[in-house]
Amino acid sequence: MNFGPRMKTPSRETQLFTRRVLVAAAGMLLLIGVLLARLVYLQLWSHDHYTTLSLENRLRVLPIAPTRGLIYSRDGVLLADNRTSFMLEVVPEKVEDVDQAIGRLRQFIALDDDQVTRFRAELRQRRRFDAIPLKNNLTEQEVAVFSVNRQQFPGFNIAGRLSRYYPLGSQTAALVGYVGRINEAELKSIDPAVYAGTTHIGKEGIEKSYEKVLHGTAGYQQVEVNAEGRVLRVVERSPPGPGRDLHLSLDTRLQAAAIDSLQGRKGAIVALEPASGAVLAFVSNPGFDPNEFVNGISTRLYQSLRDSPDRPLFNRALQGLYPPGSTIKPMMAAGGIETGVRQAGDRVFCPGFFRLPNVLHKYRCWQKAGHGSVDLVRSLAESCDVYYYDLAKDLGIDRMHALLTDFGLGVKTGIDLPGELAGLVPSREWKQRARKQPWYPGETLVNGIGQGFMLTTPLQLAYTASIIANRGQKISPRAVAAIEDPAAGSHEEVEPVHGGTVAITKPEAWTAVVNGMHEVVQGARGTARATAAGAAYQYAGKTGTAQLFGIKQNVTLKNEDIVKHLRDHALFIAFAPLEQPRLAVGIIVENGESGSKAAAPIARALFDVWLRIEGGLDAPG
Template sequence: MPQPIPLKDHEKEKHLVNRRLLACAALVMSLVAVLVGRLYVLQVLQHDQQSAVSENNRVHVLPIPPERGLIFDRNGVVLADNKPSFNLTMTRERAGDSTRVLDSLAQILGLSEDDRHQFDKDLRRGRKPFEPVTLLVGLSEEQIALIAVNQFRLPGLDVEPQFIREYPLAEHFAHSVGYVGRINEKEAKTLDSTAYRGTQSIGKTGIERFYENELHGQVGYEEVETNAQGRVMRVLNHHDPVPGKDIVLSLDAHLQQAAEKALGDRRGAVVVLDPANGDVLAMVSNPAFDPNLFVKGISYKQYSALRDSIDRPLFNRVLRGLYAPGSTVKPEVAIAGLDSGVITPGSRVFDPGYYELPNYDHKYRNWNRSGDGWVDMYSAIMRSNDTYFYDLAHKLGIDRLHDYMAAFGLGQKVSLDMFEEAPGLMPSQAWKRATRRQAWFPGETLILGIGQGYMQVTPLQLAQATSLLASK
């Protein structure tokens, strides 16, 4: 027999539904109250702060790098120029997964692992949000086309027209004008981040480095409005950059080529000075290198070839080459003798082919072993007689000889605007005691009188000393 179906208690169900509706209503009202409270905090209590954050997200200041100043020779020949170039930049905030994008870029362009690692270094450098970072300089037409075709795979990457440095005469002025290169991490920490915003290169050597502040110029900027994806919607404000100052050097390109031709394929250095004012007219260090290799970022293979070459093309022989001057300093030693009153132009010394210090048996040989007989100052200089200058150096003494040679600029820096110059060495008693902890011997003074021994000078110092003689 079937069980009877119980009747529903409609009144009880009604109360249950009402309680549930009240609970839901209370929950909804609570949520609405929380939302209204949060809106009040954001819209009223934090209005100024949130407005500033919103404005910062909407408006960005983008740097406009200045055009670098040009470098000319004394006749107006361009030694360092700027040429238009297409560079690849990345805005990391628009790229999403930047690592994946850069991996895709390296694969599309067939770049090396060194290039890929360089991208990471460039992106790690301190920068402002939404500020583009230059990854590649001087894109070829093929690279531009590959990037355009694969743009959907490369968010945040843009091809932008910019100026890059160019050296029209290439290696002819590599050691004097120098070159610019990418700002590395060490330099980025010391540079004024505001003055160098958007700038990718800096003077590394030569004139480019010494006059960096004048050549760089002042950065400009644009205030732009962007959307949520970082796309520029419109330009709100624009300030043009101030180009760097042009520099005119005392160098003469025609004289430089003549000096190179005279030197030929030999390793060496040539310096030409104007005796009237000390201007450097030509400065050749052979062999040299093409500074344009460093502008875009030289590869490890290329740099290794230059660094490890037996000819040392990166070595500036004019400023850093240290050599014993030999007989080239004999006129300066003669001036020291005349000015100090030790000799007169007619003072004579007998040369049997050697010189002996009093109470010493050692013979200091003249290059002419048979001797030149009686020689005065004029004939000693004409014959480059060693014996005469052995005797003169002994009479002067090391300290007086040191002071006179230093007055000619030997053994010290003489350049005003070439920071790479080595000081060289003009020894003295005090120097030997401090560095060798030994006494100075009389025989060392003799060989110093003919430009030998500890004495080391650069070609520039020797040219300076000769220029002082020529200008009296």
């Protein structure tokens, strides 16, 4: 298709070109308009949205855990400390060949396979620039050996961090408790804002009940991070509020004396200051080393503690439930006078047993030969069972229940420790509910001497001793005397918690009961008179024996015939001095056989120590 030769016409071409350039220029302006529209949309219209996104991108808030408050004893001994513990950490990105480096490291530092396996697992999850722990709790020697050879291990570092330490170890474990790593259940119940950055939480004892005071408030640092999450710089820092310190009423000298006095026997001792309820000694023996629990106890050690027949993890003082035995007799006696069913001088004849009308069953007195004619004071001094069978029959279970509950049995004392048990004071209602049975009159007698269904904790025993010492004034036991905030310079004394007064209003009731208890230790025929010899002060006590199994009628067993772990528990409650008492104790020696022989000497020893410390009455010897 040839339309013939066309001539080049410059003017026409120029016109055409000019038009095309104008079209292109128009197109260009249009596209610039599109671009600008987009930029206006992004930078003006959606500016706030993208500003938010960009801030979220770069700022991270990292928590700073507060330093946990310290715990001191009354005599100024540090019971819970924060010590620097060392751990070996690895920053993977700085290590060329991690496996090879760990292999070399084993020449210097012992690593078990568990540690290496755990490390490898973390290595896969964490980022390359994060420090991953390889071994915790390095010994000083390991730290030294590593430090000397550290140039061989680029990327390996020793990091120090604060770790809870209990200088007195097992001595104070029952009271102070311990901290441990926060577990999943605890994670759900704690405030994540407060615990951000915190790894440990109080698990037992004071550490648990005063968790809020000890913990403090988390601090934060706002850091700028890059896209990988690496911290580039700290933008803002709000320091954590350190936890407050606790000053316990516990006296480490009395505590040590109490532990010594047990001489390795199983048992529990609680010593209170009657006027304030202050816990001066709190022993559960055998104990355990709480330091083992702080950074995770090894499975093997935990199993051996858990499965030990001596049950070292069991807090006997707080949770051990024992029949109170004869230690309830002072309360029974007081109730008898208060209700008018007995006068202090009323006598009961003890032939060695007691019988309910028209019942053949003999309720035996511990003194097989009988005590003869017994009044209130003598009934306490010699712990005559028949007197109390008779009294229990006259009081009846309903009044007994009210009376003993009033003295703090069967209910929690309200001590500032977690996990306290209430024990049991039986009632008709309880028996119907728990056993689906009516109350039988014979049960009233048995419970009248603290056997049967009755269960108390050593803490409750000490509490009743303190109530009697106070002549009815109830002041709840408490372990913490003061809360100190070193940062704020504040020192806040914990006020005694008054629990009202026991409903024993007749002064002669208290006089008779205290006299009777005084006779127990310092009377001519008192069950514990041997232990009071040479005491330079007057004091009062009551022995008790908790039978672990029933002995059949007309059978006499000597304790030697009974295997050790089934022998009777020895109990003793006491307070000293008689007037203005300074110390009230509840003591139980498991399988100690006799309150007077096993438990009463402990009370004497504690009184001697404490009254000397208090600068009051000096004990000879």
